[in-house]
Amino acid sequence: MDRPEFYRFHQGEKTLPFAPQEYADRLSRLRADMEANGVDACVFTSMHNVAYYSGFLYCAFGRPYALVVTQTEDVTISAGIDAAQPWRRSHGDNITYTDWQRNNYWRAVRSVTGQGKAIGYEADHLTLSQRDLMNDFLAPKTTTDVAPMTMRQRMHKSDAEIALIRSCAQVADVGGYAIKDAIEVGTREIDVAMAGRDAMELEIAKRFPDAEYRDTWVWFQSGINTDGAHNPVTSRALQAGDILSLNTFPMISAYYTALERTLFVETVDDASLKIWEANVAAHELGISLLKPGVSCAEVTEQINTFLNERDLLQYRTFGYGHSFGVLSHYYGREAGLELREDIDTVLTPGMVISMEPMLTVPEGTPGSGGYREHDIMIITDDGNENITGYPYGPEFNVVT
Structure with a gap:
């Protein structure tokens, strides 16, 4: 059996707390801040920033989740146990990662960010072990703590x-x-x-x-x-x-x-x-x-x-x-x-x-x-x- 590292499973209709334009406006302001700070891609891992920029409020239960934002994409990364619910509750795209092998989560993130990019992350949320995995899988040329920047926007x-x-x-x-x-x-x-x-x-x-x-x-x-x-x-x-x-x-x-x-x-x-x-x-x-x-x-x-x-x-x-x-x-x-x-x-x-x-x-x-x-x-x-x-x-x- 060919078991993928990650895949897209989209079914049903999208239902969000706000109109699509609200999320487009938030992402537009975020992308302007990213450009001003030299950040190619943000990897959000906290419940609050994933929800703020996508509408999806995840239930971790010990598994990692993310929202990856570039200048052209916004993609939630979710576990297979949630099936298509994250896509239905996300403004943008969604990728489901599998648990057939360890760290498929980071492989899914990498499929959006690529390697060697300037990565924004949340230093007040990312654990030390996940930070090390981020560095191993994404090989960022630079990393920037974007938590303060996003907090100012949310205020x-x-x-x-x-x-x-x-x-x-x-x-x-x-x-x-x-x-x-x-x-x-x-x-x-x-x-x-x-x-x-x-x-x-x-x-x-x-x-x-x-x-x-x-x-x-x-x-x-x-x-x-x-x-x-x-x-x-x-x-x-x-x-x-x-x-x-x-x-x-x-x-x-x-x-x-x-x-x-x-x-x-x-x-x-x-x-x-x-x-x-x-x-x-x-x-x-x-x-x-x-x-x-x-x-x-x-x-x-x-x-x-x-x-x-x-x-x-x-x-x-x-x-x-x-x-x-x-x-x-x-x-x-x-x-x-x-x-x-x-x-x-x-x-x-x-x-x-x-x-x-x-x-x-x-x-x-x-x-x-x-x-x-x-x-x-x-x-x-x-x-x-x-x-x-x-x-x-x-x-x-x-x-x-």
């Missing part, structure tokens, strides 16, 4: 991306209301989380009937479990007076949005209320600061000053916000657009960024727990547009 959203993100934020609100409705004394965190997740998945299926459904999730935390923003759901039962963290994360075609809110079960004590109201005030201040021409570091400094004046800065645990787009809890991040002291990126129209101050007060201290509010802002020509609709603060979120 500026197109009209089509903003429309999708806006819809995603509305789905997050749906999950938030479902969670609030499920909260009562004795209910487990996992039961509340499932109510929010199910509501969002049903809403996504209604709004996006042609999408692939995956990765939507909820972190719902109570009591001491609120101390970390990314603490997993547990089976802890809710108690009267508990502080709660509501976190909904709808995922639509690799695009991430979030809704995060502080709540209390039935009642909130005076010490907790004081800290909660201060964090809400910091949240509102931060929203007012997000506008064109202001740097991430400048926004951070002003919120730091606000919290320090109230003797609360020591309870801050991470940056005040971050970019949105093709990312999730296990792939992607636009680290150049985060509200931190060490980020000097200047906000410009078309960026999408959150405001999410969090204070964690240790156990044994009055008002202990984690307080976090999270809204999503689109930077406009003269300020920002808040696309999060679920209310924040004590008036709405003490659940009785």
Whole structure:
């Protein structure tokens, strides 16, 4: 039997998150950057860049995947186990590699790039072993880390991306209301989380009937479990007076949005209320600061000053916000657009960024727990547009 190293298996109709012109525009900007940096071919290996430039969000399961972009081609490289699904979900061509012999993946990549070319790769994603294989199979004359360059492109959203993100934020609100409705004394965190997740998945299926459904999730935390923003759901039962963290994360075609809110079960004590109201005030201040021409570091400094004046800065645990787009809890991040002291990126129209101050007060201290509010802002020509609709603060979120 003649068993090929790779082949093309195309069947069905292409279905993409965006119109073909959206991907053509992204690739055009990428190719201009490639030419300016002397790169002949980019070999993208991360989920976020493969999805951003092709529409295909791969499921690795221990296998390597890629998108190869030259000045004339854009080709996803996928494993045989996926059959034609990667082609149906890719803007351009697709090559399937076989596992009849080791490293057919790199042979498939080489069939597009050729050897001895100037290769762009993602240094923040490619493992050392795969980098060595890239050098062995492609024999590049030069290599260039294109991860920073592509991150800068992804930070500026197109009209089509903003429309999708806006819809995603509305789905997050749906999950938030479902969670609030499920909260009562004795209910487990996992039961509340499932109510929010199910509501969002049903809403996504209604709004996006042609999408692939995956990765939507909820972190719902109570009591001491609120101390970390990314603490997993547990089976802890809710108690009267508990502080709660509501976190909904709808995922639509690799695009991430979030809704995060502080709540209390039935009642909130005076010490907790004081800290909660201060964090809400910091949240509102931060929203007012997000506008064109202001740097991430400048926004951070002003919120730091606000919290320090109230003797609360020591309870801050991470940056005040971050970019949105093709990312999730296990792939992607636009680290150049985060509200931190060490980020000097200047906000410009078309960026999408959150405001999410969090204070964690240790156990044994009055008002202990984690307080976090999270809204999503689109930077406009003269300020920002808040696309999060679920209310924040004590008036709405003490659940009785």
